Amino acid sequence: MLIEIFGPGCAKCHETEKLARAVLNEAGLDAQVAKVTDFKDMTARGVFATPAVAVDGALKCSGRVPSRKELLAWFGK
Amino acid sequence: MKLLETGREANRGCSCAGGKCPAGEPVAPSGGGTLKGRLALIVALAFVWWFVYGMLPAFAGYLAYDLLGLARGSRLGGAAEFFFYDTPKVLMLLLLVVYGVGVVRSFFTPARTRRLLAGKSEAAGNVMAALLGTVTPFCSCSAVPLFMGFLSAGVPLGVTFSFLIAAPMVNEVAVGLLYVLLGWKVAALYMGTGLAVAIVAGFVIGRLNMERHLEDWVRAARPNLAAAGAAEPDEPEPDWAGRLDAGTRAVRDIVGKVWPWVVAGIAVGAGIHGYVPEGVLSAIMGKSAWWSVPAAVALGVPMYSNAAGIVPVVQALLEKGASLGTVLAFMMSVIALSLPEMVILRKVLKMRLLCVFVGVVGLGILLVGYLFNMVL
Structure with a gap:
């Protein structure tokens, strides 16, 4: 599973990344977490608000920090 | 993808899968609860707020003149009273304003704004x-x-x-x-x-x-x-409990971040006021x-x-x-x-x-x- 966190590196983006890692850990899931910080890459992927999260290439949310519950659902738990 | 079925919540169904989850639910939901529960809490907090707010002038005077022993009418005393009165007052008002703004803002998202503006004349x-x-x-x-x-x-x-x-x-x-x-x-x-x-x-x-x-x-x-934009996910519309939570979150995010600015601003203001x-x-x-x-x-x-x-x-x-x-x-x-x-x-x-x-x-x-x- 590939989890991408989109954001230039602001507080909310860090919060999202931390939360995603914590949820993965708790659920005992093994996944690769990648950060996308380049605006050009974000634009190409249709990310028009940060922070955004994509799982296996599909965008799940943008413009907010997702909840624990949402993350678990996206991770297939 | 490696799944290890050890998580406590592994078998619990999640309502988010159906897209009915309030948007941006707090990271750590404060006990969950219903809309009624939230409203009751808001009313109770409003009473406390009102009571404390009424006490502020007396509190500032007591702090500046009785506790610190500054002379009434002196420059330092005036500045201190201004500071002790304005700091809690502005922060309390800020709390109120930010909460209201947080709730109002839950009706708007960048994606919705963009849709509203698309195709508008200049x-x-x-x-x-x-x-x-x-x-x-x-x-x-x-x-x-x-x-x-x-x-x-x-x-x-x-x-x-x-x-x-x-x-x-x-x-x-x-x-x-x-x-x-x-x-x-x-x-x-x-x-x-x-x-x-x-x-x-x-x-x-x-x-x-x-x-x-x-x-x-x-x-x-x-x-x-336009093609890239097709990948954008649909954000679920929050319900009222979700909107009230958005207000709480705004208070935590914004007041938590700006209070040092406010205190610094009041200190400068107090200096101007007194000197x-x-x-x-x-x-x-x-x-x-x-x-x-x-x-x-x-x-x-x-x-x-x-x-x-x-x-x-x-x-x-x-x-x-x-x-x-x-x-x-x-x-x-x-x-x-x-x-x-x-x-x-x-x-x-x-x-x-x-x-x-x-x-x-x-x-x-x-x-x-x-x-x-x-x-x-």
Whole structure:
């Protein structure tokens, strides 16, 4: 599973990344977490608000920090 | 994908899968609970708020004169009383304003704003963009993706600028604080003129045909933007419990972040209140000094303060004889034009367009300052 966190590196983006890692850990899931910080890459992927999260290439949310519950659902738990 | 079925919540069904989850639910839900439970808590907290707020003047006097033993009528005593009264007062009012704003903002998202602005003609689009700029929540580091999103929806460049100017300038926290500290007239003037500057400046930039001064990668990406936008997820609409939680989250995020600015602002305000003699400012910041408005703008642009921190300073300056136009111009240039924002916008705008942006907005603020000094 590939989890991408989109954001230039602001507080909310860090919060999202931390939360995603914590949820993965708790659920005992093994996944690769990648950060996308380049605006050009974000634009190409249709990310028009940060922070955004994509799982296996599909965008799940943008413009907010997702909840624990949402993350678990996206991770297939 | 490796699944280890060890998690406690592994077999628990999740309502989010159906897309019924309130958007941006708090990271750690405060006990879950129902709408009724939240409303009861809000009413209880409102009573406590009201009670504490009524005690503040007595509390400030006691702290400054009895506990610290400062002499009544002395400069230090006056400054201390101002500080001890204003700090809790402004913070409590801020709490109220931010909570309300948080709830209102849950009705708007950048994606919805973009849809509303797509296909709008220029003049009407500028007006709408400026209004939406005041209420659409977006993280300041999201400005570039937001800009690209607007382009993807075919929002004209000038309309996009109206949004980008209004968003920081007509800060709803500043409007709320001006209203409670200085009355509805000042708040309405600030809001009205801020919107006017955003509308006119955006319109002017749109007329200048600056498209070729967008960065090259922006222009290269433009034809493919609509296709990229198809990947955007649909955000679920929050229910009322979710909206109230959005208010709570706004309080935690915003008040948690701006309180040092507010305290610093009040300390400066207290110093002005206690030590600057009555009327002294009218010579330098009054109507008669023609150069005071450009000086205020020149001073304000490189300065950066949170909107909530600048309001107590404004209050103290006005009290000592500074004129409203000069003070409004100062406040607008401090919060609307800031170095961090320029650095972010430079990623999508070439230097020339960035300078035009600063120039047009700065000129607009200047005119507002002169206008009020002349009329009032």
